[in-house]
Amino acid sequence: MLGLGCGSVAAITWLALRMDLIDREGHPLHLTLRAPLFWFWLLWEIVKANGQVIRVILDPKLPISPRRFRVPTSQKTDIGRVIYANSITLTPGTICLDVNETELDIHALTADGELGLQSGQMDQLVSRVEGH
Amino acid sequence: MMPSLLDGLSWLLLLSGCACLLISAIGLIRMPDLFTRMHAAGIGDTLGAILVLAGLMLQSGLSITLIKLVLILFFLLFTSPTACHALARAALAGGQKPLLAEPNADNSPAEQSPS
Amino acid sequence: MMFEVAAVALFPAMFLALARAIAGPTVYDRVLAVNTFGTFTVLMIAVLGFMTDQKDFIDIALAYALINFIGTIAVLKFFAVGDFGYQQESKK
Amino acid sequence: MSTLIDLILLTLMAITAIAALQLKDLFGAVMLTGIYSLLSALWFLILDAADVSFTEAAVGAGISTVLMLGTLALTRRDEKIPSHPRILPLFVVAITGAILVYGTLDMPAFADPEAPIHTHVAPHYIEKSGEEIGVPNIVTSVLASYRGYDTLGETTVIFTACIGVLLLLGIGRRREDDES
């Protein structure tokens, strides 16, 4: 049984190498050390943002003011930008529509969401996780 | 003492998770256009999933089930924003225009205060 | 008991997501609804596994969590960049 | 409580199926089929058929949507509306359905221990599987060992289906007209 397990892992590794999947992008092990703290921070952000959006949805007047804007990114690599973009999408109330080298295209549900992102706190934290 | 505390906590987590999922579904119905609906769906994908799975984790104890639940949560948190982003991109490419509060001002400060 | 309540409490949300999938004016709304429904199903399967005390069910939830994504990506591919076979013209 | 879950789930399935039939946009119908597959996976799970549910989950979530979209890509996206009402098909379907329902009246009640299906080989499988096969999952031992012939047949069916699709779509011709 154990042999089969090891065999499976070896086979998948071979296939993944063949698919050209294993590199710093696919398996960002160099980020692991700094990531957990960021995850906890992100979890708290998610809870806060959820609270806001839930209040908006339950409000009978449905007070949304959807807006679309761009925020600059300070990350150097693709993977940093991807972490940033996914963190933005993961916090309800803001969705990342597009990514390019210097900016993210964001859609936000309320003005609060926009203000939160424009302050750039998440950007800095992601850059710190990226560690460049 | 301990087991009842754990039970109570996981009750709380499960029920609030279900409430989150319900709210997200309500939002899915109430919101006026695709992009705002995505925000509503995001609640269920993040907080709802986290709370429900956390509630189950408290019940599973230290076992392989716990690891599997953590993996489920991990995968959900990875795939759902990606799917959401891909959907938004595809919708934009397909000619869907997001409904905006002030259609012409792209980067103006907020004035229509929410809730 | 707890899990039964949770399972029943999940159903209204599923109803609403289904309503969105049926009503959804555009294709993308339907995709979004199906995706959300998929998340609900993953959680539902996990809850059911605990409800009937068959922890094997978690495997199925895990499979859904991994694979549901593929369906969404396929659909979007179909409509976004390349379409695997159809130009975006009939949906306004 | 469990009955309540059954009822709600079946209602959801019925709604989904009817809506999928009603939709003229075939793409929407494909999406609803996806939802239907999710629901039927849940339903199998409630019936304690974990293996079937797993199959439904694996096939329904990834592959079937992709293949249906592939088919849609080769045909058209909206349903062709029949030019005249079809009485005869409706009649045939109604009669067949009525006969089938009549047939179920003679069937033993669900989970009746005296039912024929539970009195011949099933007890043997359930009692002896542990010592004869030694595999904890009885479904696997029935599928792969007691009913090995069936599964060989199924594998051959998949093989044949693959050959059939390849013949229909003409993948072998790729080498000749490769310059597209």
Place this chain on the structure above:
Amino acid sequence: MKQHSILRIVTKLLIPLILLFALYVQFHGDFGPGGGFQAGVIVAAGLVLYALVFGLDTASEVIKEWVLMVLVPLGVLIYAGVGVASLLLGGNFLDYNVLAHDPVHGQHLGILLVELGVGVTVAAALTTIFFAFAGRGRRNPTGQRIAQVADLAQEPPR
């Protein structure tokens, strides 16, 4: 063009996990739900995801068509071969008891091999069918069906 970096990176992370999970399902079928068929479908799903994100051309470079063509019948052959082997060892067709000294052990071995056969056939067959569907329109540039599986990642293979 690095437009779809999000999809590319997440896919890179996920595909090995999907394939690994498929093998887990394959070999864990004796204990929990799962088995050859499910595992084959999950493998196929992983390969389809790869083809969708990185493009059909890259995918068919990694997974050569002839390999798939060999694998589809190979699975059936493994299955039937186990039957023939048990026949040669003095048992009935597909009677695994004779495969090892201990009948139960023989059953284990037989089921493992048979499930492997099913898995190989299913995975290869579904992947082949997907490739056939996806490649079909590309070779028929008539009318509307021009644009085909252009890769979402929009990046030349490195």
